[in-house]
Amino acid sequence: MRFYAACLASYNNGVLHGRWIDASSDADEMQEEVSAMLRESRFPNVMVKCPKCDGRLELCTVCGGGSREVPSAEEWAVHDYDGLPSSLGEYPGLDKIAEFVELCEEHDMTGEDMAAIVSHFGSVEYAKEELENNFVGVHESFRAYAEELADEMLSAHDIKADHPLSQYFDYEAYARDLTHSASAVELDQGVAIFHA
Template sequence: MCSEIRIYVACLAAYNSGYLHGAWIDACDELDDIQEQVQSILKSSPIEDAEEYAIHDYEGFDGYGLSEYEGLESVQETASFIDEYPAIGGELLNHFGGSLEDAKKAAEESYSGCYKSLDDYAEELTDNTSEIPENLAYYIDYERMGRDMEMSGDIYTIETAHDEVHIFWSH
């Protein structure tokens, strides 16, 4: 899957001289391999002594945006995280303002799972924590419980598709 997470690296000297010179690079490759590929692009540039590059395009980062001048180490770490958590990685990074450390911590420690809806989660959580008498079960509003948990800040959600809500505890 990681081969679908890639960046297009362009030689800036060539670009500024009116040439499109660059290549797509698998962003999950080892950092040394990525750096070698970038150096190869610069060495084969139609402009002599080219030294600078930029990321002119990217694919597979699942809604997370890269800077044109993002460091290669950051790109590789981000791509590897998204590859490890393909359904939620990009959105987690967005949720935490690009903090890879916070996104990793949430994925590893705060993730409660994927549910059809927030009310399904509230119902499962309630069923697992207490025995509700059958005659009272019909009076519980799980939709409201789920909404209240989210609005209070106890949980946050990432919706990745229709009927696909990922739930995370905030604390």
Template structure:
């Protein structure tokens, strides 16, 4: 589902009327702004100029605040359409701004796996120099590595609808 915001005219709200519009958030801020301006122009209130975000959908748990800038909303919408929303929400919860979230995903995101041990198996396979004598024990080694990574804080995992997202903490 695409991310949407419901933008309401505050003049209408104060006058006891609900006047607003659902706007697709996965577009550039200027286009969102143009739709907000058109919504305000269609208001029955003569001086409708102020607006607020009263609802949102499709951001999968990421909180969109009443007065978030259209730049922030558009950036978050773009991120949740390109990456697991749960990962975007987790990084937003770390206090990161959208541009920092994009950078953190590029630097830290190791993909979605069934478990941290499955990621460790892939890591072992990618390294590719596990001695032949240990190849039969690859899964046990991966489980031990996953345990050490988790206890040592080297990786963070985030449950997503697709599996377990792995983020490096380096």
């Protein structure tokens, strides 16, 4: 998972300047990458603390020593995503990206699969809430989930697959009815099931 951080000072001057940054659960780590990209801009519009010495070294290779500030551009935006939901927008805030990565790690999902869940629920916050409170699991299909659930209920009443009553159970109708009390999100690895 990564995103393309673009320098807006460069963009406004007709120059494409930015870099692909690996998404991380550490917002500070990503901020360091963004700040480094902004300091490389050909169109600086602010002065920032020297990232190497913070103005404390006399022979600093970045600021030359004694200077506490170096030129930098100030504003940036996300112009592309890879494995992250585009619903994060152009100005997501690195904390939102970090929260998304944490969610992927916590649920052992790829960025694409988690992006599908976020898209289904409309926001990272709501998806996180649904994953914590209503997530059943990932199944091969909704029908497979319904069949597994039906088999568990039948076996709880000692009705095995070879029992004469089991042939009268309509798995397809049960799966259809179950869609009213559960929702499914299509993923690369199957279907994520949530209680409604």
